[in-house]
Amino acid sequence: IVTQSRYVYDFAEGSRDMRELLGGKGANIAEMTRVLGPELVPAGFTISTQACVAFMRDDRTEPAGLAAQVADGIARLESRAGRLLGDSADPLLVSVRSGARDSMPGMLETILDLGLNDESVLGLAASTGNERLAWDSYRRFVQMFGNVVSGVPGARFEEILLAARRRAGVREDRELGIDALKDVTRRFRTLYEAHTGDPFPQDPQQQLRLAIAAVFDSWLGDRAVQYRRINHIPDDWGTAVNVQQMVFGNRGAGSATGVAFSRDEITGAPDPSGDFLLDAQGEDVVSGVRTPRPLHELADELPEAYARLVKILRTLEQHYGDMQDVEFTVEAGRLYMLQTRSAKRPAQAAVRFAVDAVDEGLLTPARALATIDAGALDALLHPTFDPDARFEVLARGVAASPGAAKGEVVFTAEEAVTAAAQGRDVILARPFTEADDVAGFHAARGILTTEGGKASHAALVARGMGRPAVVGAGELDIDLRARVIRIGDVVVAAGERIAIDGGAGIVTRDDVPLVEPGRNARFERVLTWADEFRRLGVRANADTPADALKALEHGAEGIGLCRTEHMFMAADRQPKMRAMIMARTEAERRAALAELLPLQQQDFEGLFAAMPGRPITIRLLDPPLHEFLPDRVELAQRVQRARDEQAPELPALEQELELVLRLGEVNPMLGTRGCRLGIVHPEIYEMQIEAIMRAACASAPPPHLEIMIPLVDYDAELVELLDLVVEVGSRHGLTAGKDYLVGTMIELPRACFVADRLAVHADFFSFGTNDLTQTALGFSRDDVEAGFVPSYLERRLLDRSPFETIDEAGVGALVELAVARGRAGRADIELGICGEHGGDPDSIAFFDRVGLDYVSCSPYRLPIARVAAAQAAL
Numbered sequence: 001i002v003t004q005s006r007y008v009y010d011f012a013e014g015s016r017d018m019r020e021l022l023g024g025k026g027a028n029i030a031e032m033t034r035v036l037g038p039e040l041v042p043a044g045f046t047i048s049t050q051a052c053v054a055f056m057r058d059d060r061t062e063p064a065g066l067a068a069q070v071a072d073g074i075a076r077l078e079s080r081a082g083r084l085l086g087d088s089a090d091p092l093l094v095s096v097r098s099g100a101r102d103s104m105p106g107m108l109e110t111i112l113d114l115g116l117n118d119e120s121v122l123g124l125a126a127s128t129g130n131e132r133l134a135w136d137s138y139r140r141f142v143q144m145f146g147n148v149v150s151g152v153p154g155a156r157f158e159e160i161l162l163a164a165r166r167r168a169g170v171r172e173d174r175e176l177g178i179d180a181l182k183d184v185t186r187r188f189r190t191l192y193e194a195h196t197g198d199p200f201p202q203d204p205q206q207q208l209r210l211a212i213a214a215v216f217d218s219w220l221g222d223r224a225v226q227y228r229r230i231n232h233i234p235d236d237w238g239t240a241v242n243v244q245q246m247v248f249g250n251r252g253a254g255s256a257t258g259v260a261f262s263r264d265e266i267t268g269a270p271d272p273s274g275d276f277l278l279d280a281q282g283e284d285v286v287s288g289v290r291t292p293r294p295l296h297e298l299a300d301e302l303p304e305a306y307a308r309l310v311k312i313l314r315t316l317e318q319h320y321g322d323m324q325d326v327e328f329t330v331e332a333g334r335l336y337m338l339q340t341r342s343a344k345r346p347a348q349a350a351v352r353f354a355v356d357a358v359d360e361g362l363l364t365p366a367r368a369l370a371t372i373d374a375g376a377l378d379a380l381l382h383p384t385f386d387p388d389a390r391f392e393v394l395a396r397g398v399a400a401s402p403g404a405a406k407g408e409v410v411f412t413a414e415e416a417v418t419a420a421a422q423g424r425d426v427i428l429a430r431p432f433t434e435a436d437d438v439a440g441f442h443a444a445r446g447i448l449t450t451e452g453g454k455a456s457h458a459a460l461v462a463r464g465m466g467r468p469a470v471v472g473a474g475e476l477d478i479d480l481r482a483r484v485i486r487i488g489d490v491v492v493a494a495g496e497r498i499a500i501d502g503g504a505g506i507v508t509r510d511d512v513p514l515v516e517p518g519r520n521a522r523f524e525r526v527l528t529w530a531d532e533f534r535r536l537g538v539r540a541n542a543d544t545p546a547d548a549l550k551a552l553e554h555g556a557e558g559i560g561l562c563r564t565e566h567m568f569m570a571a572d573r574q575p576k577m578r579a580m581i582m583a584r585t586e587a588e589r590r591a592a593l594a595e596l597l598p599l600q601q602q603d604f605e606g607l608f609a610a611m612p613g614r615p616i617t618i619r620l621l622d623p624p625l626h627e628f629l630p631d632r633v634e635l636a637q638r639v640q641r642a643r644d645e646q647a648p649e650l651p652a653l654e655q656e657l658e659l660v661l662r663l664g665e666v667n668p669m670l671g672t673r674g675c676r677l678g679i680v681h682p683e684i685y686e687m688q689i690e691a692i693m694r695a696a697c698a699s700a701p702p703p704h705l706e707i708m709i710p711l712v713d714y715d716a717e718l719v720e721l722l723d724l725v726v727e728v729g730s731r732h733g734l735t736a737g738k739d740y741l742v743g744t745m746i747e748l749p750r751a752c753f754v755a756d757r758l759a760v761h762a763d764f765f766s767f768g769t770n771d772l773t774q775t776a777l778g779f780s781r782d783d784v785e786a787g788f789v790p791s792y793l794e795r796r797l798l799d800r801s802p803f804e805t806i807d808e809a810g811v812g813a814l815v816e817l818a819v820a821r822g823r824a825g826r827a828d829i830e831l832g833i834c835g836e837h838g839g840d841p842d843s844i845a846f847f848d849r850v851g852l853d854y855v856s857c858s859p860y861r862l863p864i865a866r867v868a869a870a871q872a873a874l
């Protein structure tokens with residue numbers, strides 16, 4: 001015997017743990033049925049997601065056995081309701097509702113009032129004594145069925161309704177009389193027939209079969225596919241279908257339909273909120289045809305139903321231990337609950353709910369923490385546009401780094417620096433940004449680009465520094481020569497003021513008021529809980545004393561990555577750095593380095609003073625030298641111009657160009673950088689180590705210093721540079737292992753494989769997951785935006801960019817291997833991670849699992865990391 005799969009589950013059988021099978025909506029309807037009792041939840045059954053999976057697999061054909069199981073389900077529903085589906089005297093009507101595992105609002109299809117036909121509409125009128133209800137429902141059914149099942153364009157139905165309203169001289173559909181509704185329904189059916197070539201199906205069983213297939217089909221619709229791509233929902237989950245007895249919010253004045261939140265959905269304040277409409281059905285509340293009324297007014301209209309609803313909201317919240325978002329309908333004064341789910345909420349509401357829930361005794365701190373979406377928390381750390389402000393949008397782009405900013409437009413990093421030094425607020429506008437522009441990021445209030453996405457250089461750096469940024473605002477034309485921004489007829493010249501909201505991706509010329517986030521006592525409490533629960537340490541990636549102070553403010557336990565190259569980029573350093581690179585003899589080079597030494601020493605002293613007693617991990621110079629020199633094409637043009645003008649600086653420029661060409665490598669990211677640079681030019685590292693040791697000796701209390709060697713492949717590399725560190729240290733009477741630690745960055749696959757050998761010489765490892773991802777996958781991280789990755793995401797070859805969330809199966813496996821081998825080489829080795837992934841909640845969960853000691857991320861992501869680390873530990 002072949003055992004047939006079971007596809008159909010009555011609401012009374014399911015529970016909230018069955019989301020995978022029943023979808024979120026079905027599982028929660030079942031749960032509500034148990035918790036609130038069957039009088040409050042219209043009865044029905046769920047066709048499982050497995051049926052949808054089978055339907056997709058078998059080329060959109062209904063799986064064997066489904067029809068019979070649905071027929072049984074309908075029979076059970078009929079006997080409970082005491083009515084037959086589509087009966088001509090007293091019809092049972094049902095809704096056919098989609099519902100995937102995770103909610104996909106508005107993406108999938110739902111059909112209401114199924115079972116109506118030319119006869120049962122009369123039966124419904126007679127049995128309810130409400131002819132208007134019957135015809136209003138029938139016209140809705142023909143409209144929804146025609147649109148969803150047979151693809152008749154929704155606009156065609158709307159045209160007919162519009163004409164009917166005109167003829168009747170009314171503004172809303174609900175003001176249409178019975179005759180008008182009958183006429184509309186007839187026209188709808190004629191439209192249906194003209195569009196499909198078939199008469200509108202009259203057989204309720206056929207209607208049901210077609211509706212179920214249409215809901216399955218909607219899973220494969222473009223809209224749904226796109227939504228899943230954006231929200232990282234797998235295509236193979238499928239949707240469940242809920243068949244549920246209809247209740248009628250369109251039954252006249254004592255009836256209503258609405259949505260409600262157990263607490264304010266924007267602020268999280270503990271008062272129910274929501275919208276409702278009297279005498280309405282289905283999507284009327286959200287569709288915008290009528291303007292819904294605020295929930296509290298329901299208390300005046302239908303006081304008993306309102307009181308009951310408020311009580312139920314509390315019951316559901318207590319039962320689920322989370323803020324709820326429900327759909328309800330009142331039929332002739334009687335309340336029905338049609339759906340409940342955890343409410344989506346902005347960061348401020350999430351924090352408010354968590355804290356209030358603990359104070360109310362609803363949740364323990366651990367459970368309260370689990371209700372927060374850690375990734376959304378950075379919205380709380382930046383000012384935003386005043387939500388009540390009115391303004392004209394100039395352009396939209398990618399919301400790349402949250403927060404709002406206002407200032408004069410500048411077009412270069414130098415201008416930004418100069419303006420900031422004069423105390424002016426500026427927005428740095430560039431087509432795209434590069435390493436050279438970084439000083440401008442510090443100086444600017446906000447960043448605007450016309451190219452790139454969330455992972456572009458501008459976006460990464462802006463987020464790292466906590467600067468608001470709108471990137472990829474492609475409608476704008478930033479003309480660097482004319483120093484203007486153009487859009488249509490509008491021209492914004494350098495010095496004119498604009499405002500951007502990097503959390504919303506908006507650019508405007510209006511002077512929008514900003515609201516400051518301020519220190520938020522509730523948020524601080526959440527973070528305090530997080531610190532109690534988390535096992536992972538949290539450090540910050542910070543290069544300057546200002547960054548370090550920011551990091552401390554956000555709860556850093558130390559610095560996990562200080563990138564010393566930023567110390568060479570500062571305006572007063574660049575010429576010295578160039579002189580060092582351009583030096584022809586070692587003596588010349590040492591002379592140039594000697595000038596940099598005191599500056600670097602000052603930098604380190606500042607850093608040590610900002611973070612007394614906490615670990616500070618300093619990475620020796622990492623990027624290839626050519627990054628400190630001008631762009632080769634630009635330089636070649638300057639040489640050409642100098643030649644044309646016979647300018648006196650020609651020889652110097654020519655020499656520079658020659659050097660740039662000589663230093664240039666075909667693959668600089670795989671070239672002379674990191675420890676390779678330190679080995680080829682030991683004098684650079686020696687200067688840096690000298691500056692670090694001098695600063696350490698000059699600081700009280702002595703710093704908790706960790707010196708990190710980047711891009712190591714071979715233990716011999718590590719040994720050679722370790723010797724250099726030890727030698728310089730000993731000149732200052734400092735001892736490795738006691739006064740400072742020396743470790744290595746693990747960012748090449750080979751380093752993972754030989755981690756046991758490296759560990760013998762290293763006090764710590766820090767996983768540089770950006771480079772490790774780049775080298776493990778062979779994806780250039782500088783080309784993620786422009787290259788093939790977007791089309792991989794588009795085609796679902798990738799769910800997320802591996803540079804945002806760690807590729808667990810690949811890069812993650814390397815990390816795990818290196819952890820195991822590293823500990824085998826040295827049991828007490830300290831293990832951290834300092835790539836972009838250190839601020840990503842999903843990656844943090846992984847790092848917790850594999851047993852790292854800490855994560856390090858940009859100061860502004862620390863609160864996220866603290867909460868995510870706590871969630872990982874719970």
Ligand code: ADP
Nearest residue numbers: 042095097098106110244245246247282283327
């Ligand atoms: P969505 O997922 O788009 O919200 P739903 O399946 O929840 O779609 O249905 C949309 C609306 O249709 C619900 O909010 C509710 O107002 C109405 N509805 C669904 N089922 C019923 C029912 N059995 N009785 C009355 N109204 C219903």
Ligand code: MG
Nearest residue numbers: 025327338339
């Ligand atoms: Mg719904």
Ligand code: MG
Nearest residue numbers: 710747768771
């Ligand atoms: Mg690196």
